[in-house]
Amino acid sequence: MQLESKRALITGAGSGIGRALAIAATKRGMHVAICGRRSEALERTAVQMDRTRDTLIVVADVTVPADRRRLFETIAREWGELDVLVNNAGVVTGGSFATIDDQIVEETLRVNIQAPIALARVFLPLLEAARPSRIVNVGSIFGDIAYPGFAAYSASKFALRGFSDALRRELAPHGVSVTYAAPRATATVAASAFYGVPGVSIERLDPPERVAETIWRAVARGKPSVYARGPESLFVLLQRIAPWLIDLSLTRRESTSLL
Template sequence: MTQAPTALITGAGAGIGRALAIEAVRRGYDPILVGRTEGTLLETRGLFPGTDARIVVADVTTPEGRRDIVEAAGSRLDVLVNNAGTLDVGHLRNMKDEALERMAATNLVAPIALTRDLLPALGAARGRVVNIGSVFGDIAYPFFAAYSATKFGLRGFSDALRRELSGSGIGVTYIAPRATRTAAEAEFAALVEPLAMTLDNAERVASEAWRAIEAGRRESFPRGKERIFVTLQRLFPSLIDRSVGAQARDARTLSALEPVSKT
C-alpha cells in the first residue's frame, strides 16, 4: 500500500493555515498541524476525522519548538508550508520594539531556521518548501512597513534557497496572497476602504496555493490588479511610489489609521 505524502503546516490552528490543511487533506496528504495552541489545532483536526492528521503544539520561534517539529516530521517530509505569521499595523514611529521583534522572529527567522532543520527530511522525499509571503513582499505598503520588510525578506530567502538547492530535488515555492479575511484582518480593517484593498477568503488562498505547489511553480500571485501592480513595482517602482504615497497622505487614510495606530 502506497503511503500518503505528508504536508507539515505551521500556523495551522486558524485562518490560512487551517484552510491549507483542509485543502491538503482533500488532495490526499497526511497533514502535520503545527501551532502554539492545542485547542485550535484540535479544532482543525476535527474538520477531517478519520485521517492520519497529527498535531504538534510548538512555538516555531524557539529552538525547543523547532526540535519538536523536526521530531514529528520524522525522516521524510514531502511538503513544508511555512505559514505561521504575525502582523502589527500603524505609523512606524509608534511601533514598539516588541512588535518589531515578534514580526521578524515569526515571519522571517522562524521559517528560515525551520527549513534549515527540516532539509534532511525534505531531501529524503525530494520534497518542497512553501513559504507563505504576501503581495506586501513586493509592494511595500505604508503603515505596514515592518511587516512588508519581513515578507520582502521571505521572498528573498525563497529565491536564494531555490538557487542553493538547485539539483538537490528539493523545490521552493513562494506564495504571495493579498489581504485575506482571517482573524488578523482586525489589525487593518479600518484601512481596507481608504487603501482600496481587495480581500480574499482563506479557502481561495489555500486552493490557489496548492495548485501552485502541485504544479511545482516558483511563485504564485493572486489574479487581478495586484498582479499588475507587482509587475509595475518591479519595472517602474516610481509609479507605485506616487500612487501608494498619495493613498498614504490622504486624509481618509490618516483618519482611519488613528484607532489602529500603536501609541
C-alpha cells in the same frame, strides 16, 4: 508534484490560511501534520479535516528552538521523511512607523522570517530524504509592494521572498524545490491589523479557502511563485519596472488602495 499520499507539515494551522491549507490537503489525499501554539485551535482544524486519525497534531511555537527540535523529532519518528514543508505561521503588524516599538518589530521578524529560515534548515534532512520535495513559504503581496503603515511587516515579507529565491537556487541540485506564495488581504483574524491604519482601505478580502487552493495548485504544478489573480499582478509588475508610479499612488494624502 503528485500530491496524493504526500506528507506535509503546515505551521500556523490553527486558523486562517493554515487551517484552509490543511483541510484542502486532506481533500487531495495528503497525510498532514499541523502545528500551532494553541491545542484547542488545532483540534478544531483536525475535526474539520475529517481525518483526525491520520492527522499529526503538534503544539509548538516555531520561534522557540526547543519546540522546532521537538517538531522535527515528531515528524522524523512518525514519517521518517517530509515531502512538503509549509511555512505559513506569521503575524500581521501595522501602524505608524514613528510609534512602533522594538518589541513589535522583533516579534514580526522573529515569526515571519527567522522561524521559516530555521525550520527550513532543521527539516532539510527529512526533505532531502523524500526528494523530490518542496518548501512553501507563505508571504504577502506586501512582500513586493511596500505599504505605508506596514514598514516592519513589509520588510519581513520582502525578506521571506528573497530567502525563498536564494534557497530555491541553492537547493535545486539537491532535489528540494521552493514555492513563494503571495496572497493579498485574506479574511482571517490577522486581517484586523489592516483596520485603523491611516490611508489603508480594503476593497476585498479573499476567502482563505480560495488562497489555499491557489497555493496547492501551484505546488502541484511546481511553480516557483504564486500570486493572487487580479489587479495586484499589474501592481507588482509596475513596482518592478516603474516604482515611481506606485510611489505616486501610495504617498498621496488619501492613498489609493492596492488591496
